Amino acid sequence: MRIAIFSDTYAPEVNGVARTLKRYTNYLDTKGIEYRLFVPESRTPVPKVPHIERFMSIPFLFYPDCRLALPNPLYIRQTLDEFKPTLIHVATPFNLGLFGLHYGKKHHIPMVASYHTHFDDYLAYYHATLFKKWIWKYLHWFHHSFDRVFVPSESTKQKLIDRDFHPSIDIWGRGVNHQFFSPAKKSSDVRKKYRIKEKNILLYVGRIAPEKDVHIVLETFHALPPHMKEQTHLLLVGDGPLFQTLSAKPHPQITWTGFLEGEALSEVYASSDLFLFPSPTETFGNVVLEAQASGLPVIGAKAGGVQHLVSHGVNGFLCEPKSTKAFAHYTAFLLEQKSLRRSFSEKSRAFALTLSWEEIFNGLLYSFYQIASQKQEISA
Template identity: 65%
Template sequence: MRIAIFSDTYAPEINGVARTLRHYTTYLEKQGIEYRLFVPNASTPVPSIPQVQRFTSIPFLLYQECRLAIPNPIKIKQSLDEFKPTLIHIATPFNLGLYGLHYGKKQGIPMVASYHTHFDVYLEYYHLTFLQNWIWKYMKWFHHSFEKVYVPSQSTKEKLLSKNIHQNIELWGRGVNHSYYSPTKKSNTLFKERYHIHDDKKILLYVGRIAPEKDIHIVLETYNDLPEHLKQETHLVIVGDGPLFRELSEKTGPNITWTGFMEPDQLSQLYASSDLFLFPSSSETFGNVVLEALSSGLPVIGANAGGVQHLVDHEVTGFLCEPRDIKDFVRYTSKLLDDSTLRLTYSKAAREIAREWSWDAIFKELLASFSKIAERKNQISA
């Protein structure tokens, strides 16, 4: 098997899709499976890797961390002709994905797609809902030529089926590095030494993009609406960067710490040293940070929507709230902050459940699915 992969984001960019694809290519290398990856230039200089071809790019309007490549068709065709892929995997519906689709059609190569982002939901947050019908028409046209479309969660599958995007949709979940995101990374002095937070404070943690589609305002409103005694006992730590970072971080009080972007090794320690994870986003197709928090032994307060609803076991590893319902988020956040015994019970359950999510098992299933597609295509051709 030789796989050509097209994406609009990849390491060292820090987002769920980029990190998933990095785990994916690492697994392919471990299995001795050849691949070529076609992606935009990174926002920072990166070493050249033979399997990865990068192209000039510009930031994507709705998601600056995602970049739109300006493909070089001659260079891509030459590379693909030399590589002779047996399967094309397209993880973006934009420029690079379009070229991969064109090449696969012309050469009769089996093609699959993976769907990662609800761009229609993003349009709501950026007041561009008039584009939603066009987006779905385009997505239906773009995906109709693929043998199969892979999605990260059951709710995403149901949504695409309801939009008639494709009839052959399969779950391709996500995993987590259990030794990396682990309660053993806990530090009792981290917050005091690094952020000057008094060591008797409970830590309420958010990790993610600081952007409208993450419902970041719910994090702040939930904290501000906590009962006064809990607010005094709790410090809110917000990790991440994004378009709202400067505006929001300049307006908040002394009991809220904004760390900005954080490297993964620092982040794993931060997860393990916190008390509770708050993640109200209802736009997720999966929710990688939620799985990282659970693996670190953190109970999670999340939205009962999108991919998060499939990760948090209500009243076992945390609580699921009605999307954008501040009262619901305050009620459940207060309940866990106020009950250390319940937090500990949920913490142990979170770690145990997260251990069931294995990258190796997930990629093994994916490649088995690829093999069936290639085999079926060969039988039809014969």
């Protein structure tokens, strides 16, 4: 199998899709499966790799952190003609994805798409709901030619089914590195580094962006009972368009770390007590799984992919989206109930251990072989 992959985001960009695709290509490398990856250039200089083609890009109008590539059609066509892909995987419905779609249709190559982002949900946060109808029309048109569409979670699949999106939708789930994100990474250095003297540490990890509802995290902290609030420190890890505005309001018990990765990130997870994640727009919620692997109970929004990771009253609590009252209630409850928090922590870790990247990618590759074989039989 030779796979041509088209995406509008890839490492070293920092988002769930980019990290998942990096894991995916690492898996293909370990299995000796040939691929060519077509992605926008990174804002961070990276060494050139023979099987990764990068193109000039511009920010996407509705979502500036997403880049739209300005591809060179002649070069891509020549590269694909030489590579001779046996399957095309499109992870973006925009410029690069359009070229992959056109090439696959023209050469009758099996094609799959992966749907990663609810762009329609993002529109309200960027004051562009006027375009919702047209985005859905475009997404319907774009995806109808693929042999199969893969989505990260059951709720995403159901949302697309309800819209009669595509006749063949499968789940391509996510895993987590159980060794890298682990309770064993707990370190006193985190408290020293961020000068945390309070008893409890609340944690948020993710983009500091409107669609993540980061304001609910801040409101939750401030809504805690006074005696509990004075014993609690809030850590917010990540960067994004709201970072400068929100972090400009200093508070002695709130720390904005900016972007973290590597051991610094895994230690922050493992050294915290609770994970807050109010985003209602997730198709999966990679950071939730990382927190669970690190042994953290999660208080999240009862929406999107997060609701499939958090079992209410078992390893965390689910709240109605945007309900500061519910988030504050469950946060205060778990901070008071140390033994219950310990039980939730153990069950979070146990759940995360059931999700293995190896098994997930094995299943995805098996589906690819099935799709290619079925296409060959139909052609014959």
